[in-house]
Amino acid sequence: MLLSLIFLSFLSGSFAVYRPSIGDVFQWQLQVDDNHPFDYSMHADLYDVDLWAVTPQQIAAIHAKGAKVICYFSAGSLDNNRPDAHLFHSNDIGNKMDGWDEHWIDIRSSNVKSIMAKRMDLAKSKNCDGIEPDNVDGYDSGNAHIGFSFHDQLVYNRWLADQAHARGLSIGLKNDVGQIQQLHSSFDWALNEECHDYDECMEYQTFLDEGKAVFNVEYVNSHHVSSTKQQMCTRNSPTGMRTQFKVWDVTSWVWRCPNQ
Structure with a gap:
């Protein structure tokens, strides 16, 4: 009943769901451990960090300096290192x-x-x-032996968006390029990995046309971005997309494209 009331409150406009602005500075750090503490000292408009790694005290400190916090979790896979991994049933689990x-x-x-x-x-x-x-794109990423379809993925992703909004939470569409046209209106912003490598960046024009921020991450193997990689900053990107480079472990290190 409480959840229904929350959802109705959202529909009536009681919640103002956060929506990043085009051009906002995005900082993404998923690797948080003793060797890689969560670094929120650098300038950013929003910090995206692992849901279990970030503490309420850190979130409060980020809010105190006027920035926002996005909390990461996998909605389409089982990681046995997560504290709720025991809640999954055997028939919930598909292929590796x-x-x-x-x-x-x-x-x-x-x-x-x-x-x-x-x-x-x-x-x-x-x-x-x-x-x-x-x-959230398992229909297109090797879910053999589970059998869910393109339509099932749309239903699930819209459900995630509705549930987030019911709680007053902003939600970003992570990758799932093949469903942007069906899902852009349900999500508040977008995050893409390696759209330059896959020649998919222009697919995000729809988000930008709606005034929704799009963040792109390209990967490098070390704390160095070659001149060839840097060409991605000005090549085949919709105006307004912000591109940054991260190492594969997604530590705090970042190299952002200049003049974006």
């Missing part, structure tokens, strides 16, 4: 993700949705301003 020690999960499962709702509740309780749900 290529290149990662995680498994795809069945987004049609009511239990999976219950787990994701709890994750959004945690984000809300920590006072995150928004969420970045990852791996």
Whole structure:
């Protein structure tokens, strides 16, 4: 009942969901441990950090300097290192993700949705301003032996957006380039990985046309961005997209394209 009331409040306009502005400075750090502490000292308009790694005290400190916090979690895969991993049922779990020690999960499962709702509740309780749900394109990324479809992915991603908004949380569309045209109106901003390498950056014009921020991350193997890589800053990008370079572990190190 409470959730229904929250959702109705959102529909009536009681919640002002945060929406990053085009041109905002985005800082993304997912690797947070003893060797890589969360660094929120640098200038950014919004910090995107792991949901379990960030503390309420750190979020309060970020808010005190006028910035926002986006909390990351995977909405499409099981990582056994997460504290709620035991909540997944065996029939929720699909095949291993290529290149990662995680498994795809069945987004049609009511239990999976219950787990994701709890994750959004945690984000809300920590006072995150928004969420970045990852791996929301499993229909197109090797979910063989699970069998969910393009349509199932649309239903699930819209459900995530509705649930985030019901809690007053902003939500970004992570990758899922093939469904931008169907999903752009449900999401508040977008985050893309390696659209330059896949020649997909112009697909995000739809978000920008609606005044919604688009952040692009390209990867490098060390704290160095070659002149060839730097050409991505001015090549085949929609006006307004902000591109930055990160190492694969997504530590605090960042190299941002100048003049964006």
